[in-house]
Amino acid sequence: MENSLNSTSSSKKVNKVHYAFADGASSKRQVASDKVIVEQPLQIKLLWQQANVLETKVFAITMRTPGDDKLLIMGLLFSEGIIASKTDIAVIEVEHEPNQTEPNLWCVQLAQGVVPKLASLEQYQMTYSSCGLCGTTSIKNLELKNPKLPLLVGEFISVNEIYSLANSMRANQQLFELTGGVHGAALFDQSGKLQWLNEDIGRHNAVDKVIGQLLVENEQRVNKLFILLVSGRISFEIVQKTLMAGVSVLVGVGAPSDLAIQAAKRFDLTLIGFANEHSFNVYHGDWRLLS
Known part of the structure; x- marks a missing residue:
């Protein structure tokens, strides 16, 4: 019986499969293999x-x-x-x-x-x-x-740090590199340093794994400014999980929903979408960003 909250699972995450495809140039059916994510x-x-x-x-x-x-x-x-x-x-x-x-x-x-x-x-x-x-x-x-974000007076994030987040997460997504079939969620500190990253076929699961790591590390709702980056769109559920964990800044490479924006405004969460190395959109909470 496993009891430790810190133990890791050795479950298989990737399978190898064979598939057939047609080459348009030769019109011949061919067989190849690929790696797919386990669900x-x-x-x-x-x-x-x-x-x-x-x-x-x-x-x-x-x-x-x-x-x-x-x-x-x-x-x-x-x-x-x-x-x-x-x-x-x-x-x-x-x-x-x-x-x-x-x-x-x-x-x-x-x-x-x-x-x-x-x-x-x-x-x-x-x-x-x-x-x-x-x-x-x-x-x-x-x-x-009753989610309460820590009121970190005088704590800001450099705009330049936001530009680098997506590339930093992508460079560390090993399962995505193998399969192209998973979402990622990554936690960064105030300076933009990657703390940890989790991947899963479900975007909500990837975020839950990050929050679970926060619990293990006793970092939830502490007096620090963290940034959560997600690889897809930002739904209300992602905002809810971010708020419950006490993370003040949520960044997505995709778009937020209208309800996600409403919740961010209600609880004063800094919400950023369409983040890449060249630009990003701030939907609420730009006061935490330092030019």
Whole structure:
């Protein structure tokens, strides 16, 4: 039984496949091989003590790239307000099933005295099974989780640092280099130095893994200015996770949604889109940028 929050998984992340293709010049069918990213289901079961009774409930079933599952689980539980720190978790372990070749079923036992709000569990499942709630309800639910960005007076980021972020992340995306089939999320410090990077077939999963690493390092909601960079578009859910982690600056290489911008304004998050080595757009929070 695995107990350590710091252990890493050796699950296979990439498979080799063979495929046929037609060469337009010769009109001949040819066979080649390629590397593709692995996608498998992850089920998360919560256990907790309440009134001397062991309660259990399936929290989520999601598709992900295996590996770093503990980081993903911790980040997801934190961003959804189920836990407030890594100490709220007593045990994270794989529940082995007959004929199971991959650790796809994980059990999380919460620490003594930690009781999840059933409304939060049901809200999460309803949101993701119905592809989201309306904008007003989503922001109100986020307000109830009470995300608070650290007020770092006099802490700024150089505009020049923003230009270099996307290239820095891309240069370190090993799974993307192999397969071209994953999203990336990377955390940078105030000077633009890469702290760590995670990749996954799901953009939300990549962000959850980064947040899980923040929890392991005890860096969540600390008095530091961090930058989170995501490889795709910026949705409301990405903004929510960023806010819950206490990260003040969110940068994407793609566009934000209208609800993402509304949430950034509501919670004073610096939100930047279309970031590359030549330009970027600031949708809110330019006061944190230093020319």
